[in-house]
Amino acid sequence: MLDQGAVGPAYVRCAEGFALAAIIAAGAVAARALSLIGALSATVEGGLVFAFGGLGVAGAMVAFFGSSSVLGRLGGKQAEEIRARSAKGGRRDALQVLANGGVAAACAVASAVVRAHGAEHTPLAPDPWLTAAIGALAAASGDTWSTEIGALARGPVRSVLTGRAVAPGTSGGASLIGTLAAPLGGAFVGLIGALLTHPHAWGWVPTALVAGLAGSAFDSLLGASLQAVWRCEVCGRVDEDRAHRCSGGISSGPARTLTLERGLAWMDNDSVNALATALGAALGFTLAFV
Numbered sequence: 001m002l003d004q005g006a007v008g009p010a011y012v013r014c015a016e017g018f019a020l021a022a023i024i025a026a027g028a029v030a031a032r033a034l035s036l037i038g039a040l041s042a043t044v045e046g047g048l049v050f051a052f053g054g055l056g057v058a059g060a061m062v063a064f065f066g067s068s069s070v071l072g073r074l075g076g077k078q079a080e081e082i083r084a085r086s087a088k089g090g091r092r093d094a095l096q097v098l099a100n101g102g103v104a105a106a107c108a109v110a111s112a113v114v115r116a117h118g119a120e121h122t123p124l125a126p127d128p129w130l131t132a133a134i135g136a137l138a139a140a141s142g143d144t145w146s147t148e149i150g151a152l153a154r155g156p157v158r159s160v161l162t163g164r165a166v167a168p169g170t171s172g173g174a175s176l177i178g179t180l181a182a183p184l185g186g187a188f189v190g191l192i193g194a195l196l197t198h199p200h201a202w203g204w205v206p207t208a209l210v211a212g213l214a215g216s217a218f219d220s221l222l223g224a225s226l227q228a229v230w231r232c233e234v235c236g237r238v239d240e241d242r243a244h245r246c247s248g249g250i251s252s253g254p255a256r257t258l259t260l261e262r263g264l265a266w267m268d269n270d271s272v273n274a275l276a277t278a279l280g281a282a283l284g285f286t287l288a289f290v
Protein backbone atom coordinates (compact mmCIF):
# COMPACT_ATOMS: atom_id res chain seq x y z
CA MET A 1 0.00 0.00 0.00
CA LEU A 2 1.18 3.45 -0.83
CA ASP A 3 0.85 5.91 1.97
CA GLN A 4 -1.76 8.04 0.23
CA GLY A 5 -4.54 9.98 1.87
CA ALA A 6 -2.83 9.84 5.23
CA VAL A 7 -1.23 13.21 4.66
CA GLY A 8 -4.33 15.38 4.85
CA PRO A 9 -7.11 16.55 2.56
CA ALA A 10 -6.54 17.09 -1.17
CA TYR A 11 -6.52 20.90 -1.07
CA VAL A 12 -3.85 20.93 1.64
CA ARG A 13 -1.68 18.52 -0.36
CA CYS A 14 -2.21 20.69 -3.47
CA ALA A 15 -1.15 23.83 -1.60
CA GLU A 16 1.89 22.04 -0.18
CA GLY A 17 2.72 20.61 -3.61
CA PHE A 18 2.55 23.93 -5.46
CA ALA A 19 4.53 25.71 -2.73
CA LEU A 20 7.24 23.03 -2.74
CA ALA A 21 7.37 22.91 -6.55
CA ALA A 22 7.56 26.73 -6.73
CA ILE A 23 10.55 26.76 -4.36
CA ILE A 24 12.39 24.10 -6.40
CA ALA A 25 11.50 25.82 -9.70
CA ALA A 26 12.75 29.17 -8.35
CA GLY A 27 16.05 27.47 -7.49
CA ALA A 28 16.20 26.06 -11.03
CA VAL A 29 15.65 29.55 -12.48
CA ALA A 30 18.44 30.92 -10.27
CA ALA A 31 20.71 28.09 -11.47
CA ARG A 32 19.70 28.97 -15.08
CA ALA A 33 18.29 25.47 -15.60
CA LEU A 34 14.77 26.78 -16.32
CA SER A 35 13.36 29.80 -18.10
CA LEU A 36 10.72 31.79 -16.15
CA ILE A 37 7.85 30.35 -18.19
CA GLY A 38 9.46 26.90 -17.89
CA ALA A 39 9.47 27.33 -14.11
CA LEU A 40 5.77 28.18 -14.14
CA SER A 41 5.04 25.04 -16.14
CA ALA A 42 7.26 22.97 -13.81
CA THR A 43 5.47 24.38 -10.75
CA VAL A 44 2.07 23.28 -12.07
CA GLU A 45 3.39 19.83 -13.03
CA GLY A 46 5.37 19.35 -9.83
CA GLY A 47 2.46 20.51 -7.69
CA LEU A 48 0.05 18.07 -9.33
CA VAL A 49 2.56 15.23 -9.06
CA PHE A 50 3.22 15.86 -5.35
CA ALA A 51 -0.47 16.32 -4.51
CA PHE A 52 -1.76 13.27 -6.38
CA GLY A 53 1.28 11.06 -6.93
CA GLY A 54 2.85 11.38 -3.48
CA LEU A 55 6.42 11.94 -2.37
CA GLY A 56 7.85 9.01 -4.38
CA VAL A 57 6.71 10.20 -7.82
CA ALA A 58 7.47 13.84 -6.94
CA GLY A 59 10.97 12.81 -5.85
CA ALA A 60 11.44 10.89 -9.11
CA MET A 61 10.44 14.03 -11.03
CA VAL A 62 12.94 16.18 -9.12
CA ALA A 63 15.59 13.48 -9.67
CA PHE A 64 14.91 13.61 -13.42
CA PHE A 65 15.02 17.40 -13.80
CA GLY A 66 17.93 17.74 -11.37
CA SER A 67 20.13 15.04 -12.91
CA SER A 68 19.36 16.31 -16.43
CA SER A 69 20.44 19.84 -15.49
CA VAL A 70 23.67 18.61 -13.86
CA LEU A 71 24.55 16.30 -16.79
CA GLY A 72 23.74 19.11 -19.23
CA ARG A 73 26.60 21.15 -17.79
CA LEU A 74 29.29 18.51 -18.13
CA GLY A 75 31.85 18.60 -20.90
CA GLY A 76 33.51 21.41 -22.78
CA LYS A 77 32.74 23.48 -25.84
CA GLN A 78 32.41 20.43 -28.07
CA ALA A 79 29.69 18.92 -25.88
CA GLU A 80 27.95 22.30 -25.85
CA GLU A 81 27.85 22.43 -29.65
CA ILE A 82 26.47 18.90 -29.85
CA ARG A 83 23.75 19.81 -27.37
CA ALA A 84 22.88 22.95 -29.32
CA ARG A 85 22.38 20.76 -32.38
CA SER A 86 20.17 18.29 -30.55
CA ALA A 87 17.98 21.16 -29.25
CA LYS A 88 17.58 19.23 -26.00
CA GLY A 89 20.15 20.77 -23.75
CA GLY A 90 20.32 24.09 -22.01
CA ARG A 91 17.61 25.95 -20.23
CA ARG A 92 14.23 24.32 -20.42
CA ASP A 93 11.24 26.25 -21.69
CA ALA A 94 7.56 25.58 -20.99
CA LEU A 95 6.98 23.22 -23.90
CA GLN A 96 10.08 21.18 -23.08
CA VAL A 97 8.93 20.86 -19.46
CA LEU A 98 5.45 19.82 -20.60
CA ALA A 99 6.85 17.32 -23.11
CA ASN A 100 9.03 15.70 -20.44
CA GLY A 101 6.75 15.78 -17.39
CA GLY A 102 3.21 16.24 -18.70
CA VAL A 103 2.41 12.54 -19.09
CA ALA A 104 3.71 11.78 -15.57
CA ALA A 105 1.53 14.56 -14.11
CA ALA A 106 -1.51 13.22 -15.99
CA CYS A 107 -0.83 9.70 -14.64
CA ALA A 108 -0.57 11.06 -11.07
CA VAL A 109 -3.95 12.80 -11.47
CA ALA A 110 -5.42 9.60 -12.99
CA SER A 111 -4.27 7.59 -9.95
CA ALA A 112 -6.09 10.03 -7.66
CA VAL A 113 -9.26 9.86 -9.79
CA VAL A 114 -9.19 6.05 -9.66
CA ARG A 115 -8.64 6.13 -5.87
CA ALA A 116 -11.47 8.64 -5.40
CA HIS A 117 -13.80 6.29 -7.23
CA GLY A 118 -13.08 3.59 -4.69
CA ALA A 119 -10.56 1.40 -6.44
CA GLU A 120 -10.77 -1.24 -3.72
CA HIS A 121 -10.91 -3.79 -6.50
CA THR A 122 -7.28 -3.02 -7.35
CA PRO A 123 -5.45 -4.23 -4.26
CA LEU A 124 -2.27 -4.51 -6.31
CA ALA A 125 0.50 -2.44 -4.88
CA PRO A 126 1.97 -0.24 -6.03
CA ASP A 127 -0.78 1.62 -7.84
CA PRO A 128 -0.39 0.94 -11.62
CA TRP A 129 -1.06 4.61 -12.45
CA LEU A 130 1.81 5.68 -10.19
CA THR A 131 4.04 3.04 -11.79
CA ALA A 132 2.97 4.53 -15.14
CA ALA A 133 4.06 7.98 -13.89
CA ILE A 134 7.44 6.49 -12.90
CA GLY A 135 7.67 4.84 -16.34
CA ALA A 136 7.03 8.19 -18.06
CA LEU A 137 9.69 9.96 -15.98
CA ALA A 138 12.12 7.07 -16.52
CA ALA A 139 11.65 7.30 -20.30
CA ALA A 140 12.33 11.05 -20.22
CA SER A 141 15.33 10.53 -17.97
CA GLY A 142 16.76 7.65 -20.02
CA ASP A 143 16.51 9.73 -23.17
CA THR A 144 18.06 12.82 -21.56
CA TRP A 145 20.91 10.89 -19.90
CA SER A 146 21.58 9.20 -23.22
CA THR A 147 21.73 12.57 -25.01
CA GLU A 148 23.79 14.39 -22.36
CA ILE A 149 26.26 11.59 -21.65
CA GLY A 150 26.33 10.72 -25.36
CA ALA A 151 27.43 14.32 -26.03
CA LEU A 152 30.58 13.57 -24.02
CA ALA A 153 31.39 10.45 -26.06
CA ARG A 154 34.28 10.37 -28.50
CA GLY A 155 33.19 7.17 -30.23
CA PRO A 156 31.18 6.99 -33.45
CA VAL A 157 27.50 7.97 -33.59
CA ARG A 158 25.33 5.93 -35.92
CA SER A 159 21.78 6.28 -37.14
CA VAL A 160 19.60 3.69 -35.39
CA LEU A 161 17.73 3.22 -38.65
CA THR A 162 20.44 2.99 -41.30
CA GLY A 163 23.57 2.26 -39.23
CA ARG A 164 25.37 5.06 -41.09
CA ALA A 165 27.64 7.45 -39.20
CA VAL A 166 25.91 10.75 -38.40
CA ALA A 167 27.04 13.97 -36.70
CA PRO A 168 26.92 13.75 -32.88
CA GLY A 169 23.71 15.35 -31.59
CA THR A 170 21.67 14.36 -34.64
CA SER A 171 18.26 13.00 -33.63
CA GLY A 172 18.12 9.30 -34.35
CA GLY A 173 21.84 8.89 -33.79
CA ALA A 174 23.12 6.64 -31.02
CA SER A 175 26.56 6.12 -29.50
CA LEU A 176 27.55 3.14 -27.36
CA ILE A 177 28.03 5.19 -24.18
CA GLY A 178 24.77 7.10 -24.79
CA THR A 179 22.88 3.83 -25.22
CA LEU A 180 24.37 2.44 -21.99
CA ALA A 181 23.38 5.64 -20.14
CA ALA A 182 19.68 5.28 -21.01
CA PRO A 183 18.76 2.37 -18.67
CA LEU A 184 20.89 3.96 -15.92
CA GLY A 185 18.99 7.25 -16.26
CA GLY A 186 15.73 5.35 -16.01
CA ALA A 187 16.81 3.22 -13.04
CA PHE A 188 18.06 6.32 -11.20
CA VAL A 189 14.64 8.01 -11.10
CA GLY A 190 13.02 4.65 -10.26
CA LEU A 191 15.41 4.21 -7.33
CA ILE A 192 14.76 7.70 -5.93
CA GLY A 193 11.01 7.12 -6.33
CA ALA A 194 11.22 3.72 -4.60
CA LEU A 195 13.27 5.10 -1.69
CA LEU A 196 10.78 7.91 -1.03
CA THR A 197 7.73 5.60 -1.09
CA HIS A 198 6.58 3.72 2.00
CA PRO A 199 6.87 0.85 1.96
CA HIS A 200 9.67 1.10 -0.61
CA ALA A 201 8.40 0.30 -4.10
CA TRP A 202 11.51 -1.64 -5.22
CA GLY A 203 9.65 -2.96 -8.25
CA TRP A 204 9.91 0.54 -9.72
CA VAL A 205 13.67 0.15 -10.23
CA PRO A 206 13.62 -2.63 -12.88
CA THR A 207 10.48 -1.11 -14.44
CA ALA A 208 12.20 2.27 -14.73
CA LEU A 209 15.33 0.64 -16.13
CA VAL A 210 13.28 -0.95 -18.94
CA ALA A 211 11.28 2.27 -19.52
CA GLY A 212 14.49 4.31 -19.68
CA LEU A 213 15.98 2.08 -22.36
CA ALA A 214 12.70 1.84 -24.31
CA GLY A 215 12.03 5.59 -24.12
CA SER A 216 15.47 6.42 -25.43
CA ALA A 217 15.30 3.81 -28.20
CA PHE A 218 11.83 4.99 -29.27
CA ASP A 219 13.04 8.61 -29.24
CA SER A 220 15.98 7.68 -31.47
CA LEU A 221 13.76 5.69 -33.82
CA LEU A 222 11.32 8.61 -34.23
CA GLY A 223 14.25 11.00 -34.55
CA ALA A 224 15.66 8.95 -37.42
CA SER A 225 12.35 8.56 -39.21
CA LEU A 226 9.38 10.86 -38.59
CA GLN A 227 10.97 13.86 -36.85
CA ALA A 228 10.89 17.02 -38.98
CA VAL A 229 14.15 18.22 -40.53
CA TRP A 230 14.20 21.69 -42.11
CA ARG A 231 16.40 23.12 -44.81
CA CYS A 232 17.05 26.86 -45.03
CA GLU A 233 16.61 28.27 -48.55
CA VAL A 234 18.98 31.13 -47.76
CA CYS A 235 22.03 29.52 -46.15
CA GLY A 236 21.31 25.89 -46.99
CA ARG A 237 21.69 24.69 -43.40
CA VAL A 238 19.75 21.56 -42.49
CA ASP A 239 18.40 21.70 -38.95
CA GLU A 240 15.79 20.19 -36.63
CA ASP A 241 15.07 23.56 -35.09
CA ARG A 242 12.42 25.79 -36.65
CA ALA A 243 13.66 28.88 -34.83
CA HIS A 244 16.45 29.25 -37.35
CA ARG A 245 19.02 32.00 -37.69
CA CYS A 246 21.21 31.93 -40.74
CA SER A 247 24.81 30.87 -40.15
CA GLY A 248 26.03 34.16 -41.63
CA GLY A 249 24.48 35.96 -38.68
CA ILE A 250 21.66 37.44 -40.73
CA SER A 251 18.37 36.80 -39.00
CA SER A 252 16.13 35.29 -41.61
CA GLY A 253 12.90 35.42 -39.64
CA PRO A 254 11.47 32.22 -38.21
CA ALA A 255 10.25 29.50 -40.57
CA ARG A 256 9.76 31.79 -43.57
CA THR A 257 12.76 30.48 -45.49
CA LEU A 258 12.59 26.92 -44.19
CA THR A 259 11.30 24.01 -46.22
CA LEU A 260 10.62 20.53 -44.91
CA GLU A 261 13.52 18.28 -45.85
CA ARG A 262 11.96 15.13 -44.39
CA GLY A 263 9.62 13.93 -41.65
CA LEU A 264 6.31 15.33 -40.40
CA ALA A 265 6.09 19.10 -39.90
CA TRP A 266 4.52 18.82 -36.40
CA MET A 267 6.91 16.13 -35.20
CA ASP A 268 9.47 18.31 -33.43
CA ASN A 269 11.73 17.40 -30.54
CA ASP A 270 8.98 18.12 -27.97
CA SER A 271 6.43 15.89 -29.75
CA VAL A 272 9.01 13.09 -29.91
CA ASN A 273 9.77 13.46 -26.19
CA ALA A 274 6.07 13.45 -25.29
CA LEU A 275 5.49 10.27 -27.33
CA ALA A 276 8.50 8.58 -25.71
CA THR A 277 7.17 9.38 -22.22
CA ALA A 278 3.75 8.03 -23.25
CA LEU A 279 5.44 4.76 -24.21
CA GLY A 280 7.23 4.76 -20.83
CA ALA A 281 3.89 5.26 -19.07
CA ALA A 282 2.28 2.40 -20.99
CA LEU A 283 5.21 0.13 -20.11
CA GLY A 284 5.06 1.18 -16.44
CA PHE A 285 1.32 0.55 -16.26
CA THR A 286 1.70 -2.89 -17.83
CA LEU A 287 4.72 -3.95 -15.78
CA ALA A 288 2.88 -3.02 -12.55
CA PHE A 289 0.81 -6.16 -13.06
CA VAL A 290 3.80 -8.46 -13.61
Ligand SMILES: [Zn+2]
Pocket (backbone or CB within 6 Å): 232, 233, 234, 235, 236, 237, 244, 245, 246, 247, 252
Ligand atom coordinates in the same frame (compact mmCIF):
# COMPACT_ATOMS: atom_id res chain seq x y z
ZN1 LIG B 1 19.58 30.08 -43.02
